[in-house]
Amino acid sequence: MLPLMTCGLATPFTIGFAAYWLRSSWHVVAAGIYAISIGSFVMAALAYDRFEDMPGPLSGLVSIGLVVSWLGGVIHSAVLVPTMVRARRNGPVHQPPHQHRSTPPPFDLHQRTTAPSQQRRPHEPEWIGHYRVLQPLGRGGQGAVYLAMAPNGVRVAVKVLHDLVDDVARARFAREVDAARRVATFSTARVLDVSITGQHAYIVSEYVEGPSLEHLVRKYGPRDEDSLTRLALSTAGALAAIHKAGIVHRDFKPSNVLIGPDGPRVIDFGIARALDQMTMTSGKMVGTPPYMSPEQLTGAPVGPASDVFSWAVTMMFAATGRPAFGEDTVPAVFNRVLTVHPDLSPLPPALRGIVGSCLHKSPDDRPSASDVMLAIVH
Numbered sequence: 105m106l107p108l109m110t111c112g113l114a115t116p117f118t119i120g121f122a123a124y125w126l127r128s129s130w131h132v133v134a135a136g137i138y139a140i141s142i143g144s145f146v147m148a149a150l151a152y153d154r155f156e157d158m159p160g161p162l163s164g165l166v167s168i169g170l171v172v173s174w175l176g177g178v179i180h181s182a183v184l185v186p187t188m189v190r191a192r193r194n195g196p197v198h199q200p201p202h203q204h205r206s207t208p209p210p211f212d213l214h215q216r217t218t219a220p221s222q223q224r225r226p227h228e229p230e231w232i233g234h235y236r237v238l239q240p241l242g243r244g245g246q247g248a249v250y251l252a253m254a255p256n257g258v259r260v261a262v263k264v265l266h267d268l269v270d271d272v273a274r275a276r277f278a279r280e281v282d283a284a285r286r287v288a289t290f291s292t293a294r295v296l297d298v299s300i301t302g303q304h305a306y307i308v309s310e311y312v313e314g315p316s317l318e319h320l321v322r323k324y325g326p327r328d329e330d331s332l333t334r335l336a337l338s339t340a341g342a343l344a345a346i347h348k349a350g351i352v353h354r355d356f357k358p359s360n361v362l363i364g365p366d367g368p369r370v371i372d373f374g375i376a377r378a379l380d381q382m383t384m385t386s387g388k389m390v391g392t393p394p395y396m397s398p399e400q401l402t403g404a405p406v407g408p409a410s411d412v413f414s415w416a417v418t419m420m421f422a423a424t425g426r427p428a429f430g431e432d433t434v435p436a437v438f439n440r441v442l443t444v445h446p447d448l449s450p451l452p453p454a455l456r457g458i459v460g461s462c463l464h465k466s467p468d469d470r471p472s473a474s475d476v477m478l479a480i481v482h
Contacts, residue, residue, distance in 0.1 A: 232262050232306055233299050247304070251311060260296060263372075264306045274300040280351065281307055287349045291342035293362065293371045312369045317422060318358035327422045329452040335361075335368055336419055336455060337480045342370040343415060343473035347408040354406060356414035357395040358421050393437045394427035398465050401438050409467035412476065416462035424450045428463070455480070 228250070229237055235252035238259070242249045247265040254260050265277070281298040297308035317335070321327065327335060339361060346353055353360075353373045362369045397413035399406055420428035429440040440446075446463065448456045458479045464470050471479065 232264060232304075233297075233302070235260065235262050235308065237262070247306075252308075254308075259311045260308050261293075261311045262306055262308050264304045266304055274305055277305055287345050287351065287373065291338045291367065291369060292345065292373065293369045309371065310369075312362045312364040312371070314362055314364040316359045317361040317363060317368070317418070320363055321358065321422055321425055326425045326450075332419070332423055332452060333455065333480065335422055336458075337477060338368045339370060339415060339418070340473050340477040340480060342368070343408075343411050344477055346370070346373045347411070347473055352406060352408055353411045353414070354400070355392060355395075356411050356418060357392045358418055361418065393434050394429055394431045396441065397467070398442050399467055401441060404467075407467065408472065409470045412462045412470045412473055413464075413467070415473070415476070416459045419455065419459050420446065420448075420451070423452075423455075 228240055231237060232250065232252060234255050235250075238251045238253060240248060241251050241261060247263060249261055249263045252260055252262045278298060278300045281295060285295045287295070293310040293312050295307065295309050299306050315323075326332075343353065343356070351373055353370070355372060356370070360370060360372045362371055395414045395417050397406070397410040398404075399410055417428045420426075427437075428446040429437050429444065431437065442465070448460050451459055458471075458476055462470050462476065
């Protein structure tokens with residue numbers, strides 16, 4: 105019974121708990137080795153009624169095992185407990201005590217939203233809510249995107265919206281994201297979680313392996329006819345699914361189309377509308393000028409037809425390496441969007457009529473995303 109009065113028997117449990125807390129496979133191995141070793145000498149000790157009945161070599165071996173396990177428990181506890189305390193102390197920097205979070209649905213996340221660009225810098229957060237930051241993926245006008253580790257060990261993309269500080273805008277953001285989570289995921293990056301409390305609101309989505317369409321075209325040039333047709337079909341299908349869920353993307357552009365191993369994925373849908381309040385209070389623009397529709401520029405109501413217009417400009421970029429209305433000064437781009445009909449000759453013949461109909465200045469004259477998808481198929 106002597107081992108039961110020491111901390112030696114607790115060693116496997118101490119290391120096992122540390123393995124769970126620190127997500128360390130090496131600690132799992134160490135816990136298993138300790139459990140086997142301690143179990144062996146305890147079974148040997150319990151086989152005799154009295155310690156004096158043991159043969160000399162066996163009693164010596166049991167005594168040595170007892171001392172080693174006791175010392176191992178003390179040493180590992182002295183090392184692991186401070187390590188776990190430091191990990192806890194450095195834990196969620198953005199999560200308040202009673203942070204509201206929607207529970208992610210069961211889902212095996214093996215995808216991510218863009219290729220990592222750099223290691224995490226010292227001033228970057230270590231935690232965002234329950235997500236441990238691994239490294240930054242990018243930064244834009246809306247906020248920053250981070251590669252992070254979910255509590256279940258799966259990598260995700262976390263977008264922190266720095267300027268979404270108004271309570272009304274945050275409530276609208278939560279409603280938009282709830283709708284975005286109902287979007288079919290065959291050509292979109294699935295929305296997994298959202299938080300509207302704490303210092304910054306954030307949204308969590310799949311981590312799609314691969315570059316953006318913008319990066320791909322600028323690095324390797326325009327897409328060929330087959331690649332362009334596949335791109336047009338999959339992205340039109342993604343927009344159709346987004347619109348079916350009652351969402352207007354409002355910022356469809358090449359950098360929001362990721363080329364994953366299983367095909368193109370559309371991201372950042374369900375965010376732009378929530379930023380309208382931020383636009384009115386800070387003067388920032390929701391949308392990217394070369395890809396904005398005429399109704400976005402004139403302040404007219406924006407609906408699914410606006411996304412269809414932006415989709416057509418994006419297809420022109422994929423076919424030529426430049427936006428259909430240029431990307432020089434903002435006033436010049438706006439003027440072309442409102443008055444100029446671009447040259448569609450670089451497009452494959454099968455896509456010219458479809459893209460041309462999507463570039464009508466009047467939203468009522470444009471087809472729906474579902475009609476575009478069917479037109480490509482036929």
